[in-house]
Amino acid sequence: MTLLRATDLGARHGLLNAVRGVSFDVAEGEILALIGANGAGKTTLLRTLAGAHPLSTGTIVYADEDLAGVAAHDRVRRGIALVPEGRKLFPEMTVEENLLVAGHRARPGRWNLDTILEAFPALRPLRGRLASRLSGGQQQATAIARALMTNPRLLLIDEVSLGLSPKAVEEVYANLAALHDDDATVVLVEQDLNRALSTAGRVICLLEGRIVLDAPTAGLTRDEVVTAYFGFNAARQP
Numbered sequence: 413m414t415l416l417r418a419t420d421l422g423a424r425h426g427l428l429n430a431v432r433g434v435s436f437d438v439a440e441g442e443i444l445a446l447i448g449a450n451g452a453g454k455t456t457l458l459r460t461l462a463g464a465h466p467l468s469t470g471t472i473v474y475a476d477e478d479l480a481g482v483a484a485h486d487r488v489r490r491g492i493a494l495v496p497e498g499r500k501l502f503p504e505m506t507v508e509e510n511l512l513v514a515g516h517r518a519r520p521g522r523w524n525l526d527t528i529l530e531a532f533p534a535l536r537p538l539r540g541r542l543a544s545r546l547s548g549g550q551q552q553a554t555a556i557a558r559a560l561m562t563n564p565r566l567l568l569i570d571e572v573s574l575g576l577s578p579k580a581v582e583e584v585y586a587n588l589a590a591l592h593d594d595d596a597t598v599v600l601v602e603q604d605l606n607r608a609l610s611t612a613g614r615v616i617c618l619l620e621g622r623i624v625l626d627a628p629t630a631g632l633t634r635d636e637v638v639t640a641y642f643g644f645n646a647a648r649q650p
């Protein structure tokens with residue numbers, strides 16, 4: 413079943429068209445990776461889905477409802493949660509407080525403080541720690557956990573592994589694998605191509621704001637991905 417349909421999306425930063433004529437579907441239960449070079453428009457696109465950045469063109473239909481005019485906080489209530497670039501935790505609140513604040517906007521569902529701490533056991537001993545005192549990996553785990561507290565149907569995660577140690581990346585992806593087993597629908601932005609291809613069932617590559625590749629990851633060669641990513645066939649350059 414299609415959970416989200418984006419049609420002809422455009423988004424601007426002033427005069428710059430950061431997202432241009434982008435159309436794609438997200439099926440319920442799928443993990444979709446958004447890839448592309450720096451500045452390709454991934455963050456802007458994710459933010460338009462969450463309602464954190466305005467559309468200049470196009471429509472987003474989610475769960476059979478047009479999201480035009482639906483504010484970001486109302487999208488959270490409808491089940492769209494964003495883990496933003498830079499995580500944006502409340503630094504002077506504890507891990508637990510960061511989670512509970514998000515819980516105020518929660519839809520009914522299986523996620524609450526107890527089930528979250530079961531799913532993210534590494535957070536349990538950190539409950540009372542200020543977010544500003546967490547490592548990058550701990551912050552990312554808290555940010556994902558905070559999004560889950562809203563019981564999302566669609567989880568949007570920006571820059572999953574950026575700035576994390578290899579061990580922290582392993583932990584964050586183990587959490588994502590557990591979510592997938594739980595039938596969550598996830599759109600993630602990932603700079604690490606190998607990670608993106610091994611985690612997601614489908615990949616969309618953006619180049620200068622446009623989709624240049626939208627394909628299932630199974631059967632996709634690294635060459636095809638790299639060609640889309642850079643906009644030319646690197647292997648064939650002199």
Ligand SMILES: Nc1ncnc2c1ncn2[C@@H]1O[C@H](COP(=O)(O)OP(=O)(O)OP(=O)(O)O)[C@@H](O)[C@H]1O
Nearest residue numbers: 425426428430448449450451452453454455456457
């Ligand atoms: N706040 C802003 N003001 C002006 N231009 C912006 C702003 N944010 C992004 N841009 C520009 O919009 C384009 C798309 O940026 P965006 O952050 O969406 O890309 P991205 O693919 O997520 O890149 P990165 O991987 O570097 O985060 C880039 O050219 C960027 O310079």
